[in-house]
Amino acid sequence: MSTKSVFARQALLPQGWTQQVRLHWDVSGSLTLIETGVSATATEQQVTWLLPGMSNLHSHAFQRAMAGMTEMAGDTQDSFWTWRDLMYRYALHISPEQSQAIAAQLYAECLRQGYTGVCEFHYLHRDPQGEMYARPAEMAQRLIAAARQTGIGITMLPVLYSYADFREQPLREDQRRFATRVDDILGLVQALEPERDAQTEIGVAPHSLRAASMTQIRELVNALPAQRPVHIHIAEQMKEVQASLAATGRRPVEYLLDSGLLDSRWCLVHATHMTPQEVSAVAASGAVVGICTSTEGNLGDGFFDLPGYLAAGGRFGVGSDSHVSQSPVEELRWLEYGQRLRLQGRNIASTATQKRVGDFLWQSALQGGAQASARPVGQFSVGYRADMLVLDDAHPNLAGLQSEHVLNSWLFAGNDNLVRDVYVGGRQVVQNGRHFAQDEIAADYTRCMQELRQL
Template identity: 50%
Template sequence: MASFPVNRIFAERALLPGGWAENVAISLDASGRIAAIETGSAAASSDERTAGPLIPAIANLHSHAFQRAMAGLAEVAGSGDDSFWTWREEMYRTVGLVNPDDVEAIAAKLYMEMLKGGFGHVAEFHYLHHQADGTPYADPAEMSLRILAAARTTGIGLTHLPVFYAHANFGGVAPNPGQRPFLHDPDHFLALLERLAPLCRDAGHTLGYAIHSLRAATPEEMRIILDAAPVAGPIHIHVAEQTKEVDDSLAWSGRRPVEWLLDEMPVDARWCAIHATHLTESERQRLARSGAVAGLCPATEANLGDGIFPAVDFMAEGGVIGVGTDSHVATSVAEELRLLEYGQRLRDRRRNRLATGPGASIGRTIFDAALKGGAQAAGQKAAGITVGARADFVVLDGSNPYIAAATDNQILDRWLFALGGETVRDVMVAGAWKIRNGRHDREDDIDRAFARVLMKLK
C-alpha cells in the first residue's frame, strides 16, 4: 500500500460535481489535494489506474468510537420496555472497563472499518475523558490523544470534537456515577481545547467541540464555552433524540429542545444538530433555515428505537443533512444511507421518498446530500472530486457484475440498495491509499489489539 501521495489517478468513470464523466485524469499536489481534473483524457503509463468507478469518500459526521466494542452486547431483553435509557446502562458498564490503550485499539478497529465502508473522514464526538471514578489522567488530554493516535494508525481524516458534559438532566441536575468519566467544568474544558489546538493543527486534523446535549449543560455553561472557545471549527450537539428528552425540556423551560436551542443559541452553518428526531413543523422549518446540518444516524436511531427524522420535508425545505454511525452497530456508508431512505418509506408507506423529482436516482440524491452535509459538519472547506478538495476517494469494485453492468447513477443505486460495504475495493485519503483490495496494511495488528479488548468486555 502506498504511504505517500500519488501524482495522478486515472478512472474510466468518475463522479464529479456536475455528474458522471468518462476517462478522468486527476492530478494531485504534494499535500494530497486535487490540483487538476481532465475529462475525456487518455491514461499515461505512470497513472494509478482505478479498478472500478471512482467516487468521493464522504465524512462520517457522528462517532462515539468506544461504543463499537459494545455493539451487540445490549440486545438482551429487559423488562419489555427497553429504550435508549436502558441501553445506556450497558454503555456505562463498558466505560467502566476500558483504559486508554483499549480506547485506542477500539478506535483504530472502528476507523479501519469505516474506511472499508466508504467513509474517508470522521467527526469524533468524544466525551470519554477521565478514569472510571472521574479522576483525570496525568495528561487531561490522554483519551483525546488516543483518538488522534488511532486516526494516525489508520489514516482516516479526523475532525476531533471534545465534548462538554457536566449534568444528568435539564436544569443542572447532578451527574450520576456512570457519568463521572465524562465530566468537566467550563474552565477545564476550555483548557483541554487549548491543549489540543496545536496538536490537531500539526497533525492536519480539524478541531471543533461539542456540547453533549441540553441535558448535560446549563445555558450559562454553554454561553461561557461559546464565548471563550479558542477554536473556530464546527459545533455539535445531541438534541431531541428521544421523546423523554422533549418532555423533560418542556417541563424545564416550557419549550421543546430544538425550539429552545434556536431561540437561545447562535445556531448557524457551524452547528450540527445530531439526531433532531422529534420536531414540530415550525422547528423543522427553522432548523432548515438556520443552515445547520441535521446529523442523522439511521442505524443507531433504529437500534435504539429513537424514531424517524422527517427527512422528506426537511430536504424539500432546503435543509442540510449528513450521516454518522454514532454507536457503530453499522459502519458503512451503504447501510446508513439505505436505512435513511427505508425509514422514510416505512413511515409513509410509499417508495422512493427522497427523490428530487420524476426520474431522479434515490442513490444519487442521498449520496450527494450526505457528501455535502458531512463535509460541512466536519469543517471541510470543499467536498467531492473538485479542484482544491482533499483527495478522498472510494473505488467501487469494477469486477462485481452488478457494478460492471451499471451506468452512471445506477452505480450508486446498485451499491447502496443491492450490495453494500463489500463493494468498496480501494479507499484513498489525502492522496494516499489506505484500503487496497479490501484490506488495510495494518489490519492484522489492529485486529489483534481489538480482540484483546473484546475479551475484557464479554
C-alpha cells in the first residue's frame, strides 16, 4: 500500500510538542507510522509547526448566511428568542441547492481557520411547504456533498424535532420544515448509512428537551447503533430552565441526568446554566460539553462554569454554531476571556500539570471534539486520521518562538490567521491560506446570497 509522509521540526503529539517527527499515512488517509528523533531528507516535505486539526462539534450550516444580518435592535428588548424568530423565517426559504452552496462556503472557511471536521446538527429536513422531499434525506445529503466538495470531515446528526415547547406543545407554523418523529430520524439514519466512510459518520440529535419528549429520546437512543454519537441542546437560556422546572419539576440537565441515558456518546451543547451538582454529574457521566462561545456571546446566553467543570474532570470541545465566527482561535480565546471577565482573574483554563492556557485549551478541545464526532481524529497516533495543520512559521507572531510559547501566541496574540496549510485525511485542502476550490465556492455562495436577499 502506498504511503505519504511529512517531516515536522516540531509536531504536537499526545505527550506534547516533540522535535524531529515524521508522520506517515496510507492512501485511505489514516496514520500508519510516527517516527520521532529522526533527520529530514533533502527530498521530503518539511514544515516547522505541525499539529492536529480541530473538530467543530456544533454547526447549523444554513445560519452562516445570516451572520451579521440580525445585529439591529428591535422595538422591544432583543434576546435569543427574538433572534430565533428571525432565524425561523430565514430558514423557510432555503432550497437544497442553496443549502449546499452555503455549507460549502462555511466549510471552506472553517478549514482555512483550522477546523478539519464538523458535527452538523441538521434540522432542515422538509421542503418550505413542510412536506418531505421525494428523497427524505435530500437536505442531509446536500450537506454531506458540501463536506466532500470542500474536503472537511463530517459527523451528520439528523435532528429529532417534534414539539414547540415542554408539555409536547404542537410545532409552530414557522417550524414546519423541522418536523420529525422518531421513525423519521431512524429512517434518515438508515438512508444515510451508505454515506458512512472514513470521512463521514452518522449519529442523531434530539434537538432539546423542549422539542423532543423523554420517551422519544429514550426510544431513539436505544434504537441507534452502538457507539454512534448523540447531541442535544440543553440549558442554553434561563427561560428554558424555568420552563423545564414548570413542566417537569426539574432543571433540564437534572431531568436528562435522571433519565439514566447520559454516557460518553453524548454531547451536551451549551449546558450554560447548570448547578454545581449538575456540573459534577455531567463530568462524571463521561459526556462532552459543547461550548460555542462566539454564538453564546452573540445571543446573550451567559457564562459556562468552566472552573467548576474542569475541577470535576469534565470534557469539552468547541463549535461555531451559528457561524458569526468560523475560527477555533476565537472560540477558545473567548472561552478563556469570558471566564476572566466573570471571575476577574487570569489564566483560568489551566491545571496543576498544564499551566500554559493555550496548550490546555487546544489539547482539551481536540480530545472533546474527537469524542463528540465519534471519529478517529484529534491526535497524531497510528490509526487516527491524518488531519493536520501547518502554522505559518514566517509570521512575526511565531517566528523564532520556542515550542512552549507557540499555542499561547497563536491563541492570544493578534487576529491574523496563522494557519498556512491544512490536510484532511492526508489530502491538502488549504495551501498558503487558500482553499483549493475557494473561488468556485465563493462564486456559488455569492449567487445564492443574491437570490436569498431578493426575497
